[in-house]
Amino acid sequence: xxxxxxxxxxxxxxxxxxxxxxxxxxxxxxxxxxxxxxxxxxxxxxxxxxxxxxxxxxxxxxxxxxxxxxxxxxxxxxxxxxxxxxxxxxxxxxxxxxxxxxxxxxxxxxxxxxxxxxxxxxxxxxxxxxxxxxxxxxxxxxxxxxxxxxxxxxxxxxxxxxxxxxxxxxxxxxxxxxxxxxxxxxxxxxxxxxxxxxxxx
Amino acid sequence: xxxxxxxxxxxxxxxxxxxxxxxxxxxxxxxxxxxxxxxxxxxxxxxxxxxxxxxxxxxxxxxxxxxxxxxxxxxxxxxxxxxxxxxxxxxxxxxxxxxxxxxxxxxxxxxxxxxxxxxxxxxxxxxxxxxxxxxxxxxxxxxxxxxxxxxxxxxxxxxxxxxxxxxxxxxxxxxxxxxxxxxxxxxxxxxxxxxxxxxxxxxxx
Numbered sequence: 413x414x415x416x417x418x419x420x421x422x423x424x425x426x427x428x429x430x431x432x433x434x435x436x437x438x439x440x441x442x443x444x445x446x447x448x449x450x451x452x453x454x455x456x457x458x459x460x461x462x463x464x465x466x467x468x469x470x471x472x473x474x475x476x477x478x479x480x481x482x483x484x485x486x487x488x489x490x491x492x493x494x495x496x497x498x499x500x501x502x503x504x505x506x507x508x509x510x511x512x513x514x515x516x517x518x519x520x521x522x523x524x525x526x527x528x529x530x531x532x533x534x535x536x537x538x539x540x541x542x543x544x545x546x547x548x549x550x551x552x553x554x555x556x557x558x559x560x561x562x563x564x565x566x567x568x569x570x571x572x573x574x575x576x577x578x579x580x581x582x583x584x585x586x587x588x589x590x591x592x593x594x595x596x597x598x599x600x601x602x603x604x605x606x607x608x609x610x611x612x613x
Numbered sequence: 614x615x616x617x618x619x620x621x622x623x624x625x626x627x628x629x630x631x632x633x634x635x636x637x638x639x640x641x642x643x644x645x646x647x648x649x650x651x652x653x654x655x656x657x658x659x660x661x662x663x664x665x666x667x668x669x670x671x672x673x674x675x676x677x678x679x680x681x682x683x684x685x686x687x688x689x690x691x692x693x694x695x696x697x698x699x700x701x702x703x704x705x706x707x708x709x710x711x712x713x714x715x716x717x718x719x720x721x722x723x724x725x726x727x728x729x730x731x732x733x734x735x736x737x738x739x740x741x742x743x744x745x746x747x748x749x750x751x752x753x754x755x756x757x758x759x760x761x762x763x764x765x766x767x768x769x770x771x772x773x774x775x776x777x778x779x780x781x782x783x784x785x786x787x788x789x790x791x792x793x794x795x796x797x798x799x800x801x802x803x804x805x806x807x808x809x810x811x812x813x814x815x816x817x818x
Contacts, residue, residue: 496775497747503776531755531764531771532746539772588777593769600768 435572442486442512443568445474446561449485449509451502454492456519456551463554473561482508487564488541491551493521494534503584506541511579514544514568516560519551525600526550535600539591542582615639617661617696624658625651630701640697648700649711655687655696656716663687663696666713669723671731673704673758683710683733702733712738730756747778 448470452460464470464478479485482505494502506515517537520526523546525535534540544567547560571578584590591599618632618641628651630642643651655663667686680701687696702708712735713720724735725744732754735741742748746755751774752765764771 496771497778499772499775500778530762531752531760534772534775535768539768540776584776588773589769593767593773596769596772597767 439569443565446486447477447479448475449479449482449488452491456491459551460491463557468554485509487514489516490522490537491518494537495532499540503540516545517543518547539596642699645700645710652713652716662691663689665690666717671727709734711736749778
């Protein structure tokens, strides 16, 4: 906070002036009042609820208000696995959120498909929407999610308003995808135990 | 042995195949052609009264020679008896069987699920559409043994098709609304709901 608010006494007057960088002021405000849009599909959502409840208390970070409407939300928290049938739904919710907006991918399934390397499951929500913070775990403990949120604060405080294109809407490309198909295939490659399965199995 | 098995054999003769009993549960294999008659008899005959269709599902075995089975779990609420009825379908032929929705309205979604996952067609079903996968899903029927675990298309193609599936094109808000369904339920059930009563399950003290 010292860096943000530097007061300076001018000519013996009381300190009525406050000097700071505009970026710092805006980012300070943004980072400390993130309104989460919870997209809970599985057991991670239970941990998310625990994080929001009194013991871990998201309200300490300005996240008192869960925004169940994407129109009034800043950060989309995908807590749980995402089946292909829900892919257009989360994309629509992301598109409906106003800028500035961020996405937290909570848990192994949202981040990579997790143990569900099958026909029904999106292999990481970053093939559908851009992701800012990945929180590992199956499911992550509330401390893990809080750490991810604090990392997002750090990321927001490093942003600048003058970076061109930073807050532009990134809609789906002419292919109907947000990434080139080759990249999606690469992101969705099997890993860990699932390398023993083959596509022709 | 469930006495319904002998009753079926006496009434339908050749249409009843083998009867298997395992761990106190009786399974009767019946001919697909007579399924609807057999089910109607099981539902309405005074000493049968299997008025509750618990589940409809299907089985495909690893052995390609073995036929697919459509499985019906029946329960008589008044007699407190269970019966499992199976129909065998040759995987090389047409996978089709009569729908039991005229007998149990609850079979509607169960048969849609079997159609979605196995590709078995239920003749006479009022609304045979996919129910778990989205309607434009083009990769086949996921629970079949020849279906690869990760699906047939590349991941990028799967993502593209999923993002292009417009959910609102197939499911209207009216379809998802319970209030709209109120007009479609049987009048006696509507009456009971209004009075807040439990239904008569027949003969249970």
